[in-house]
Amino acid sequence: MKTNNQNKATTDKEQVNSRSKTEHDKEQASSPKAIVVTGLSKQYPGKTAVDSISFSVDKGSIFSLLGVNGAGKTTTIKMLSGLTRPTGGEAYVLSHDIYTELDEVKKLVNISPQDTSVASRLTVRENLEFIAGIYGADRKKQREKAEEMIQYFHLQEMADRRAKVLSGGWQRKLSIAMALITEPQIMFLDEPTLGLDVLARRELWEVIRRMKEKITIILTTHYMEEAESLSDQVAVMVDGQIKAMGSVEELKEQTGAGNLEEAFVRIAQEGGARS
Amino acid sequence: MKGLVFAKRTIKEILREPLSYIFCLGFPLLMLLLMSVLNESLPKEVGMSLFALENLAPGTVYFGLTFIMIFSAIQIAGDRATSLMVRLHASPMRAVDFIEGYTIPLFILGILQMCITYAAAVILGFILKTPLKPLAVAGSMLRILPSILLFSSLGLLIGSIFNEKAAPGLCSVLVTVTGMLGGIWMPVDTLGGKILAVSKALPFYYGVKAARTMDAKSLIISIIAALLAVFAAVLVLRKVWKKSC
Numbered sequence: 105m106k107t108n109n110q111n112k113a114t115t116d117k118e119q120v121n122s123r124s125k126t127e128h129d130k131e132q133a134s135s136p137k138a139i140v141v142t143g144l145s146k147q148y149p150g151k152t153a154v155d156s157i158s159f160s161v162d163k164g165s166i167f168s169l170l171g172v173n174g175a176g177k178t179t180t181i182k183m184l185s186g187l188t189r190p191t192g193g194e195a196y197v198l199s200h201d202i203y204t205e206l207d208e209v210k211k212l213v214n215i216s217p218q219d220t221s222v223a224s225r226l227t228v229r230e231n232l233e234f235i236a237g238i239y240g241a242d243r244k245k246q247r248e249k250a251e252e253m254i255q256y257f258h259l260q261e262m263a264d265r266r267a268k269v270l271s272g273g274w275q276r277k278l279s280i281a282m283a284l285i286t287e288p289q290i291m292f293l294d295e296p297t298l299g300l301d302v303l304a305r306r307e308l309w310e311v312i313r314r315m316k317e318k319i320t321i322i323l324t325t326h327y328m329e330e331a332e333s334l335s336d337q338v339a340v341m342v343d344g345q346i347k348a349m350g351s352v353e354e355l356k357e358q359t360g361a362g363n364l365e366e367a368f369v370r371i372a373q374e375g376g377a378r379s
Numbered sequence: 380m381k382g383l384v385f386a387k388r389t390i391k392e393i394l395r396e397p398l399s400y401i402f403c404l405g406f407p408l409l410m411l412l413l414m415s416v417l418n419e420s421l422p423k424e425v426g427m428s429l430f431a432l433e434n435l436a437p438g439t440v441y442f443g444l445t446f447i448m449i450f451s452a453i454q455i456a457g458d459r460a461t462s463l464m465v466r467l468h469a470s471p472m473r474a475v476d477f478i479e480g481y482t483i484p485l486f487i488l489g490i491l492q493m494c495i496t497y498a499a500a501v502i503l504g505f506i507l508k509t510p511l512k513p514l515a516v517a518g519s520m521l522r523i524l525p526s527i528l529l530f531s532s533l534g535l536l537i538g539s540i541f542n543e544k545a546a547p548g549l550c551s552v553l554v555t556v557t558g559m560l561g562g563i564w565m566p567v568d569t570l571g572g573k574i575l576a577v578s579k580a581l582p583f584y585y586g587v588k589a590a591r592t593m594d595a596k597s598l599i600i601s602i603i604a605a606l607l608a609v610f611a612a613v614l615v616l617r618k619v620w621k622k623s624c
Contacts, residue, residue, distance in 0.1 A: 185469050186469060187465060187468055187469055207471065210469065210470065210471050211471060213469070214469065214470075215465065215466065215469045216466075217462035217465040217466060218462065219461065219462040220461050220462060220463075221461060221462035221463050221465060221466045222461075222463065223388055223392060223463060224392075224461075225391065225392045225395040225396065226388060226391060226392065230388075230391070234384060234385075234387075234388045235466070235470075237381075237384035237387075238381055238384055238385065238467065238470050238471070238472055239470060239471065240380070240381070240471070266395075282466065283466075286470075
């Protein structure tokens, strides 16, 4: 049984926690940064996947990570979304430390992985309800949120079809809708248009642009025209390091290139990327 | 709550695979029917009781569970091959929810399969005028419960370790071993010798015996085997969960 002193101590502690949470929420709301990364690293035995990178991302912007295969883009996203633990450095996601406040971070972010990430034998609607349920929505809320996403992504015609019969473009749309249904403040899109035809890709760009009105987006892509069309800020990664960062115009200016692809090639080659 | 949401998804995914019905229900029912016909055709003087309905029914139910193992292995190996695991890992789901999400549906499916197969056996008993005793059926069903855990855990173990192509092959080997060395389709007790020795080294022999008779030793061994399999499956699933990203 707790003594009076213990009860008082608990109440004081709760008040301090409540105060610090309120302060934290205020701090988060007032900070213009969605992500702040300092010296973040990830080492595997015999390989450094990400080598002491630092950057910050403004709220409500699209930040693109560019790089050749194995540059460390996906590992960076995985660290920031809590999928893998960094081996060094610091990172704050909406002012939450990714080491000590991972549960909070997971509630605020979501990821759309690069490969098929849908339950293939569930319908579009069931996939959406399933993810909403995983994030704690009750049955009624699951239905409402799924309907909202179906409208937002124009999935009405596909709503009751099983995911496995959808085309690549529709599956990718569903995958992004499954990430957005959890109402994240930050979304990580890992090569969202990989393997899609031009029309499907353009359609998805529109979806991403609309999402930017609501959330911050971190994008990895191999398509330079995609990064050029969508990004507010771009970082070029080579062998786990960020070799250049800025707006598309700034990168073109820095390298004297006429377009982002040329700028990327120059930065990557100077950085030692293999051709 | 999250585990149950995941379990609901797993059960839908398994039930929407048409092969689940063919193998988990169709095949055991077909075996029940075929072996009953075979038993009817055997001359009485042969004295073969292996396919008499009171032995055949629990044996077939036990054999049916091996298909639950195949489907659990296919399901988890398939899930591991997609990025759905990455999505789940990025969510507030924890390892315990993940484990619940696989084990609960498989246990429910195992019970359903057992009930349907036994229901068919009871009907067959009336048709063949060799009715099964209700108490014997109820007792057998209770004694089969640990084996449902054993096979669903074995499926999860195999599907967690091997890929989509290797897992079903390995499970098929276990299906054959269970059918033959478990004493379902082969009279291992009568054969004796090395075959019986090998049979007795495997948990399936005891599981089948526990399903057919009230042999306490067999029941205890099948419970221990089930618990060990569950323990191993939980350990491996935790590892899969951690490695899935």
